Amino acid sequence: MTQDIAQRIAALADELEEHLYRYHVLDAPTISDQEFDRLLAELQALEEAHPSLVRPDSPTQRVGGTPTSDFPTVRHARPMLSLDNSYSRQDVEAFDRRVRQSLPDEAVEYVFELKIDGVALSLIYQDSLLVRAITRGDGVQGDEITANARTIPTIPLRLRQSGVNCEIRGEVYMEISDFAQLNAQRAADDGPLFANPRNSTAGSLKLQNPNLVAKRNLRFFAYWIHAEGGGQTRHSECLETLRAWGLMVPEHQRCASLADVFALYDHYAAARAELPYEIDGVVIKVDSLSQQERLGYTAKSPRSAMAYKFPAYQARTRLLDIHLQVGRTGAVTPVAVLDPVPLAGSTIARASLHNADEIHRKDIRIGDTVLIEKGGDVIPKVVGVDRSERPDDSAEYAFPNQCPSCKGSLSRDAEEAVARCDNSTCPAQLRRRLEHFAARNAMDIEGLGPAVVEQLAAEGLVKDLSDLYELNVESLGALERMGEKSAQNLLDGLDRSKEQPFDRVLFALGIRHVGTTVARTLAREFGSLDDLCKASVEELEATHEIGPTIARSLYASLPDLPALDRVLYKLKNKAKLQFEMEAEEAAPASHFSGKTVVITGTLSGYSRDEAAALIERLGGKTTSSVSKNTDLLIAGEKAGSKLARAQALGVAVLDEAAFIAQLQEAGVA
Ligand SMILES: [Zn+2]
Incomplete structure (x- = not known):
């Protein structure tokens, strides 16, 4: 029996890892996501029932590592050297001459490789199992971040070749689209943005909770190997070996001459904007490992390789x-208005100037000819000034100490270098707040886009969020281009928004640091705005996913007493928005209070959604798969594998009749 189970666990682990490989490395999945989830759930259930049979390379072991407070420092077996790098073709030619002079009468071939702009990582495999992952650090020693590395699906937990002891090096990176999505999320949460994908990769690898790292969609390209009894004689063979062992390797090509290298360089310099990830240049390596060895090392880097970097995308234009x-939230950020200029495939008319300090430090003046640059950053930035083109009558830019919108005075946040307008009735803030309130992931109010917001604010019809709910057909009729039909649409949209649950309302209020995720967490934890506002810093900090910095800042941003805040009072009592969690409100102590419930099979009296809604109203939480965290399974007709799993895990099971009896007891059936 146990042996059967052990075999099934092993077979599932192998099969799932194979699917991860097909999906992430080969980009050629052969099963659906649902099918994958089903297999994973089966494996999880078996492993939970038989913890001693869990294999270290099981896909379930990729996440769920426990958070660490710091990473141990580990010495590298061989130093991780950096490469000489240059932007100049002459330097590459000089490198080639040195190589050929050191290897007289030998043919030299190079491997041309894309240089991914990521974070270098060393992986140690013993008997083909991943045992350790160490960041480059200072090259001699780095941080051991094995639990975080395990979450990266393109890092094999077990190599596709048995009995291998080796060190593999490569680059962890984030694709540009994942980076953009991450930053969009942070922007919505009013959090600090990452400057570029490398930055966000480094930040992600430093997270102390592997579960959070797993959500960052990190990837890995391998480009170096040191294996016991390796047998490879060329770098290009090493790359093939890495590929055969289940890793992704960077795009590369063998080149017999420097002319080939330059042709490829030119090709990628032009085509790099189309790659899904950032490359900052290319690497040129001598292909023969024996030649590499004889060329040796300088103090800092190997003599057999160099990085040939791309210039950043730059353009010159006038700062108008x-x-x-x-x-x-009142943060005032300077934006450069530029004479439009083409750059990396788009026309740039605006660029970031960061903050007042930055403008001052670079002495950027209106009328200057400026250098703008676009790296992995979302927005291009002004990186410098051509002083020689400065007009004679230019003056140093004085950062205003008044808000451009309300003329109120700006305060400076010492920590953030951000100027802030603290006037709660500031017209510009009002417009941004209204836009945020109406957004799809907030109150989702149809017909309340930026143009309508602008009209409502400009006409003085809406001076705060609560005024929205006092609009009517007559008052809207006064607006230009607002027909009766669109007016009615907007009013219907506002009406519907009153049904939005408390966590949405909490997010929509636009409190600093309260993004969608934090709003959901806080709503669930505190249940109502009143209780949230009464919470102490310590209570906020004790909330899951909220760190000390955010807790302090959030504490300062929350209104003291919602009842004394006119806008909140009206939103709650006149507009009747949801200021409390519904489940909390209607949740009498029931059989489902605080329980995690799974519904399976067919119920004759309820759809799954209806049953789930009832359970949630009664203070329970529903999930779709059975795990050791499941408290209760509702099993209808034809309940299949979930029922079996629940029984295997000793989860309590209710049939439909017992379920209905409990609903009746709670007074909802
Ligand atoms: Zn203002």
């Missing part, structure tokens, strides 16, 4: 003006 943008 500096606009100040006021965000919904």
